[in-house]
Amino acid sequence: MSVPFLEVDNLRKEYSRGLINKRITFSLEANFSIEEPAIVGMMGPNGSGKTTLFELITGSNLPSSGRVMVMGQNIHDVRYDERDRLAIHYHQSYQVRSFHRTRPKFMMQPADCEYPMVHLFDEPQFNTQDGYIGFMLDFFRKLRGEGRLVFVCLHPNEPFHLNIMREVCERYIFVRDGSLTLADDFDKLVELEPVRDYLGRLVDVA
């Protein structure tokens, strides 16, 4: 495939506080690319930047520098209302997109797809009691099977969360304090020192 599915190119996002004396309160850096359909598992504590990264990928957040290419299109050059045709962010139960509108519509390009190519699931509700998990996992696989790129983001705190991740995901990204660590399979992931540190006793169960 000539064009990579998702290219996160030297992306950087900073949040700062204070008008005169600026203090950076949070920064996120990412630089990776994914060439083909996959289910990517993403883990990290709350506030580590997972959601921010997703927002950047779907174009609803403006990067401080760098760019995001989805199917070869710079997401920030695509019309606001069509960005979700490239990458869609499932945030809790529905998708909210609040854009920093910087340019009028006619200066932007239309999206090339009808149905989103990149699906980002932000903390899906994996609840063992209601029984929906299985259907959700099937759905991830179905999307993957239709040639879509799927991200599943989770902050695991039960052993079965890790089992799920291991079961469906092919690649992993670990986020902590705004920096990313990539791993190609689950075992490699849990060998990483920061991951072990993060998961604590859950690792043993896994």
Next chain:
Amino acid sequence: MALFEAQHLHKRFGDRVVLEEINLSFEAGQLSGIMGPNGAGKTTCFNVLTGRYKPDRGKVLFDGQDITGMTPRAIARKGISRSFQIMNLFDDFSVIENVLIAVPQVRDRGFNMTRRVAADVAAMDKAAVVLEQVGLQDKAYENAGSLPYGDRRALEIGVALATEPRLLFLDEPTSGLGIDATARLSELILELKHAYTIVIIEHDMKFLFGLADNIAVIHWGQVITRGTPDELRANKWVQSSNLGKLA
């Protein structure tokens, strides 16, 4: 061909995508279920299917006819009827008036300004039949607004039934009902199942598993899976859930 079909429905509210890609079909004579966790877009989906909202993309077909974007009225007249999750009754009317107004004969004479409503024996009979179906025959002249919760739910269904629908949509009929009342409702729906094509939206899986012929699971504004209750129940996660333990 299916009696009712939805193809590629997409719906947004402002910057919020609520339905991404909905494909559904319901066969005549069957009881179909739509289920999904809270906030999955079930009710919006329902509202699009029954014409309250117009989808941004996609088509809704009823009996082979495109009914996308038709007004709720036109859709109702084609024979699709629905009940509401948040109760939507005529609170100042008596129970029988609530049903009576939904009866097609009364509807067809809606612009009649001289005939007495109460004198329309045929329509009254029909309303009485519906009340009997939903078990409210003894409360026909009570004010709908002062009925107990369970009876209001039943009346909600009664109003929908009175329109003599070919397809009946029920939106979370068990919402707010206790165990007993839910059980009674199950019985009522089992009865209705013989006479009507029914679609039920529910988040209570157990309720649906007991009633439906087939079920579509909606999440993230999309149909994430569909199948018969048995097929769905076979899923290992369902097995290990509360539901599986009980079933």
Next chain:
Amino acid sequence: MSIQQAGLSKKTGPMHRAIIGIAAAMLGAYVAQVSVAAAGTGPIVIGITSDASGQYANSGASDRRGMKMAIAEFNAKGGVLGRKIEFIHIDTETTPATGSRVAERLISRDKVSFMIGAVSSGVANAISQVAQKNGVIYLNTNSSSPTESGKNCHRVKFVWDGNGANFAQAAVSNAIDSYGTKWQLVTNDYVWGHNTASATKALVEKAGGKIIGEILVPQGTRDFSSILLKIQQDKPQVVAAAVGGDDQKALRQQVAQLGMGQNPAWINNQQDWPDVYGLPTDNLFGVFGTTWYYKLDLPGVIDFVARYQNMYPDTKMKVPGNVFYNGYMATHSLLSAIEAAGTTNNHAVIKQLEQLKVSAADRMQHHDAFMNPKTHQMQQTVYLATANVGSSDKDDMFKIVSNSAPMKVADAKAEATCNLESFADTPVYEP
């Protein structure tokens, strides 16, 4: 009624009885306040129909004070034809439909002998129509619409104020000589405005002036800024304004704010005393017509003002104005006419009024006045006035510029359009 009551209460129990009791009490209150005026012998009852609420409430009050003073003076002399004079006042709300009802009420319920009072021409019309139907004499004291003595004239109605046409006659030639020939009209877009403007237009053109444009403003306009800007852009020498009611008050204020009161020159149809009393003099813009002023240097005026102040020591207006004057004069003339006729028979009184002549001295004006029998409008002296800028006396607001004899300012169009009902068509009414 008592039979009905009994029948009802038998069937329906205590609640009905309670309600009927309340209703009966209410009606009882009505009965109590009915003042019975038996025809011919009892007091003469005058129905006062001036506005007490709405746009003209203030002028209505002044009008009423004039009538009351005249009535009081006659009563002090022992009344008319040996009968005391009483009055009933009901608010017409500056609303014609209410005017109709009030007139019906005064005639059929209160059995009034005469009706007096109007500021709004719409209300005057409504009342006069009912009055004509019943043959009750009605005096329109203060509405200055030319239609009152023109196409809406009636046999029973007599008009006591100068009208727009009179004032225009007085003002136009004067203004062309003093200010210039380039005129612009600002006209309230309703009948009175159009009538007044067309009268002005004809006069201006006859006197060699040129109308460069007419700006129509809808009734109810409160903001004249865009119109004033337009006037500046068009640069007329004279602006003739036919703007009435509250619109005029707002316009006046805004013109004063811009200091545009002098340049261009403003010809304003009329400014009623109650409308301007108490305002700073720079708020009176331009030249305007009036029928009387309390500082006219004529015999009797000082005494008249003193009588006013004696009778109304607490009123805000320390001196009488034109509205008061018209109300007083109309009532005074009517009562005199009854005396002259020796009867309250309406036909006799109408005939008396039709040949009414009042000397200049009695009217405290510069010229003799007379009733025009064809239009029933009082033909009287018309004064032009302007703001008395720099006066130290807060009450002395006007400077009288000129006076015109009645014939000079007569409303020529009125006789052509007025078509009085015949006496035969006017029911006999003898209260």
Next chain:
Amino acid sequence: MDFLINLTPHLVNGIALGLLFALIALGFMLIVGVMEVINLAHGSLFALGGYFAMMIIGVEPGWFGPLGDWYVGLPAGARYSFALVLGPIAVGLVGMLLELCLRGTYGKDPLFGLLLTFGAAMVIEELIRIGWGSGEQFLQTPPAISGAFIWNGLIWSTYRFFAAGFSVAAIILVWLFLERTPYGAIIKAGAHDSEMVRALGINLSQLRLYVFAFGVALAALAGIIMAPIWGLRPHVGVDAVIPAFLIIVLGGVGSFVGAVIAGVLVGLTVGITGAYASEWSLMSMYLLLIVVITFRARGLFGKKSMLEN
């Protein structure tokens, strides 16, 4: 080109006028937005503001002893400023009384609040008539903001520009108050979910009382500002309440920005029709509304409101 040169003054005038309209609508909007009460007494309270101000400015020596005499000795500008502050406060107190009467209508059909205030409008207007007479009154403005100046060959009223500037200031201050202060936060929270606000320990009745008083005080402020332009008479309020109502609906119920924009839009419409088709200038406002509401059901920036039911 000539047309454009002629048009410019009217645009400027229209915007100035529009800002005045926005000021008139401001208090009305606050009350509609927060309390969902259509306060038809807005106009009468607007008038009352003017009358109170007139009274405060017109204090004469000997009325209130030495303090009064000191006050009378102050320059006109100072007394005018006093009136601008005290007038609205006094009307705010009247508003509080009215709010107490309104309490019974909360949670019922909004029609009842509307009708109650309609009755109140009649009462207040009549009280003004009893108190000050039905005649025209005059509100003195200090010399610094009176008179006129010449700009671009045309005479402009200084006061009108003062008034427009004042409106802008008032609008910004109210906006800052709503957006940047904890009180504003409470008001907005109360507008959104009155029950939750109570459950957080905020005295809702008191909040409503103050919001109503504040909204009514803004009406009075507008009345004081408008009095030198429109004049002052008991029924002057009718001229204020209808445009206010119209602007709110045009802008969309509950939208601050919408109300301001709608105000300016109405001002421009009235100003420009006033210049080129003056006999339609009043009607243009209504036609604008009909056109906008026909195409945008909730006005320019409207959100869903209980008032729709």
Next chain:
Amino acid sequence: MILDIDSIETFYGETQALFGLSLNVEEGEVVGLLGPNGAGKTTTLRSILGLTPASIGRIEFDGVDITHEATHKITRAGVSWVPDDRRIFPTLTVERNLSIAAKKTRFREWNMGEMFEIFSPLEYLLHRECENLSGGEMQMTAIARALLGSPGLVLFDEPSQGLAPKIVQDVMQTITRLKQEGIAVLVVEQNALSALEVCDRVYVMDMGRIVHHGPARTLLEDDAKRISLLGI
């Protein structure tokens, strides 16, 4: 006893929702109120808060009769509420949402720092408009808002509804922490299992009445009883 409800009856208009309901909560105790939708659990909370006052019966909080007291006074006495639909003010920032709730009572006072400690994401959310928060973030805000009101009793209405399990866990931890601080909690739950784990005692309601009352442990252990009462 911090809360004592004595046989209250509550009506919505002419419809009765509670029938002689009695329950009590001790200081520092976590009490669960379980039962199906429409059983009257939320109505009970609303009656305590004075939003839908009970017409018959008596409610005492901290030894004072609050049955017919105004809601804001009840809250100021130290009752906080975390409603099931969070009811965060969407047009305000998180900070404003929290600050308008802050007040002092006779009970333990909480400060912003402690909130950040309990819910770390709040710190960076502080200046966001609440419209764009996720469900979990809203719940954190709602709980923080309740705590800043310095309550002696917190009423949780379905705290786990629509939340990710991780957040449910956080919420349950918070409840445990409140208990340690001596603050009483009354938690209404449908998702009964997670609630049973944190509760000391539970009441089960149906049709506006208490149908069972006892230690949480009993229900946790007795499957048959649990299934007959709660259906799970």
Next chain:
Amino acid sequence: MNNNTGFGAWITRPMLITFAILVSLPFWIDSVGLYQYLGVEIVIWMVYALGFNLLLGYTGLPSFGHGAYFGIGAYAFGLSQLHITESIWLGLICAILFAALGGAIVAAFLSHRRGIYYALLTIAFGQVFWFLSIKWHTVTGGEDGLLNIPRPDLNIGFASFSLSSNEALYYFVLALFVVVVIGLWRLVHSPYGTVIKAIKQNEMRTGFIGYNVWLYKWSVFTLSTALAGLAGGMFAMAQESAYPDVMSLHASGFIVMMVLIGGGMVSFWGPVIGAAVYFLARDLLGSATETWLLWYGLMFMAMVMFKPEGIAGAWQGFIKRGDASTDGDKKPVTR
């Protein structure tokens, strides 16, 4: 409302009582200190109020510009008498038709709207009509109104009656009132009446059971304006003139007041009571004091504060309480 006695009967007892009181009115009105003409106006406004209540009380649609259609009726009556031919029937038919036409056009804009937006649009259209009535003075006579409208004789084929006396006119308008009352009573108990009541309670659900809500809202507005037009035509006949001020916002506000004071929201008879009370109070207060607006306003405020359901509502509550106290055990306090 009225589920048991006379539910949908053609003639009911309250109707007979009302008619009896009104028919006997000319015999006693003078002796209670009133005057016949007031009776004429009251009955005309009762017709107007009944028509208005069809909209406000039954369909729940607030119109604050209804005076416009009353005015159109008055003008249409007057113009037809002055320019076509003198005939009562022609005049009244014109009044009804033109008012309904105006109403139908306006309703086309209105019927998609609800609540405050509905109310405001009615105001806007009302103002437009009012404005036109003054602006188009060549036809309408501007602010002076249309004057000297003849009051033609009543011609009913075989006989002809003069209506020039107020008594005769009174019986004529009363006859029309009777027809309107019976017709409206029938209408509100017909399927149509049921549908509009349903729309008031739950517009959305009415649509979902297959009714064309728009069309009903449109038709009920048009119907209501037609009745306003009829009343306006009669009013022009009574006043022998037609004035623009009945179209003003104020006059439109008074009809709302009237209907609510009477209790139109809860009773068919509310508007009838309201119109009577309104005119009596106004006449009484107006002749007793110049500040009648103050007292009237206070009375109205008190009404909204303490008895918002109006006189008819208070009456119903009164009867209900009476019932409850006599047979308390029949109605359990709780379920």
